Amino acid sequence: MPNSAKWLDGLAALARLWLPRFAGAGGGAPTLTLPRWAGEGNRSLVGVPRQSLPRPAGEDRWGQVTLVGAGPGDPDLLTVAAVKALAAAEVVLYDALVGDGILDLAHPKAERICVGKRSGRHSLPQGEINALIAFHARRGKRVVRLKGGDPMVFGRAGEEIEHLDSLGIPVRVIPGITAALGCAASTGLSLTKRGVSRAVTFVTAHGRDGERFEPDWARLADPQGTLAIYMGREQARAVGQGLTGAGLPATTPVLAVENGCRPDERRYWTTLGRMAEQGVAAGKGPTLLLVGEALRPRQSGTADTIDFRALGDLAQGFDHD
Ligand SMILES: C[S@@+](CC[C@H](N)C(=O)[O-])C[C@H]1O[C@@H](n2cnc3c(N)ncnc32)[C@H](O)[C@@H]1O
Numbered sequence: 001m002p003n004s005a006k007w008l009d010g011l012a013a014l015a016r017l018w019l020p021r022f023a024g025a026g027g028g029a030p031t032l033t034l035p036r037w038a039g040e041g042n043r044s045l046v047g048v049p050r051q052s053l054p055r056p057a058g059e060d061r062w063g064q065v066t067l068v069g070a071g072p073g074d075p076d077l078l079t080v081a082a083v084k085a086l087a088a089a090e091v092v093l094y095d096a097l098v099g100d101g102i103l104d105l106a107h108p109k110a111e112r113i114c115v116g117k118r119s120g121r122h123s124l125p126q127g128e129i130n131a132l133i134a135f136h137a138r139r140g141k142r143v144v145r146l147k148g149g150d151p152m153v154f155g156r157a158g159e160e161i162e163h164l165d166s167l168g169i170p171v172r173v174i175p176g177i178t179a180a181l182g183c184a185a186s187t188g189l190s191l192t193k194r195g196v197s198r199a200v201t202f203v204t205a206h207g208r209d210g211e212r213f214e215p216d217w218a219r220l221a222d223p224q225g226t227l228a229i230y231m232g233r234e235q236a237r238a239v240g241q242g243l244t245g246a247g248l249p250a251t252t253p254v255l256a257v258e259n260g261c262r263p264d265e266r267r268y269w270t271t272l273g274r275m276a277e278q279g280v281a282a283g284k285g286p287t288l289l290l291v292g293e294a295l296r297p298r299q300s301g302t303a304d305t306i307d308f309r310a311l312g313d314l315a316q317g318f319d320h321d
Helices: 003-022 080-088 126-138 157-166 179-187 236-245 272-278
Strands: 064-069 091-094 111-114 142-147 171-174 199-204 225-230 253-258 266-271 287-291 313-315 318-320
Touching: 064 080, 064 126, 064 157, 080 142, 080 171, 091 126, 126 142, 126 157, 157 171, 179 225, 179 253, 179 287, 236 272, 236 287, 253 272, 266 272
Parallel strands: 064 142, 064 171, 091 111, 091 142, 199 225
Antiparallel strands: 225 287, 253 266, 253 287, 266 318, 313 318
8 A cells, every 4th residue: 555545544543533532422513522620611721722612603713812911011021922922913902001012022913902091091891891802803813812910810811711701712821920020020029038928918909999998907917928919009008007907017118119120110118117107109100019028128127227228219218219
């Protein structure tokens, strides 16, 4: 038998072996049996072939959605997977926190749609963002949903994934560097430290729309832990009061990092006690509050006796460099 015939024969044997695994019970349209660990109906797995998923009648091709973590702002901190997804994108829906340099990496012909707060505009309501993503996916487009930091950390990725799942639209997620890890790296301060901090907690200081911010202060006030507080600038006084009220020493160091990992990054040093009285003097950029003994600047002494001039400009107790 010639080689090409042998090859075809082998292929046919393989097909006979494998096709029944993918065929439905009645031998109808192919279906995909997901592994048990995937959970019933979970279609958000990286690598699930989209051709295997059911399509609504009338749709002849699927788009695909990729939620991409843009990291804290510096394009050099993107993953290779994120850069590839951007280069291949036909539609990019991006948040306001995503730096321009990152958007420049999208395919030149990609349609760019800002869904975040920009130039005085409010961000789109989440329901409209969900609908926009689905709309473009159903047009058969390769859609990138670009989010600041990591999509799975205070990024409302869960709502977008659930919505796409409910429509049977496959989605995959490419992680990004979350603000806490980016700010730790750029400031050179480890969030954990042997004998000082053995846990890191990511917490938001932002209530749901219109809701009061009321965390369990006693649970958060761990003297051997580090808190990374997202969306905390406006609530800084309440955070200081809550944590000192729950027993954390007023001398606990606080570092507020504004525009972390960007050329205009600014750092503001204070203590929990001072923050409880004055809040933080950070500007309008995205600001992360890092609280805990692990943040104590490398100079000797307690945060209250630190010579802040050694860290940069000193301004009435609010000290930034
Ligand atoms: C809606 S949350 C999004 C968090 C994002 N998904 C992440 O993983 O970093 C926005 C908050 O993240 C923090 N943040 C994001 N980027 C930052 C940056 N470059 N520097 C400091 N804080 C940042 C700020 O607290 C900001 O208010």
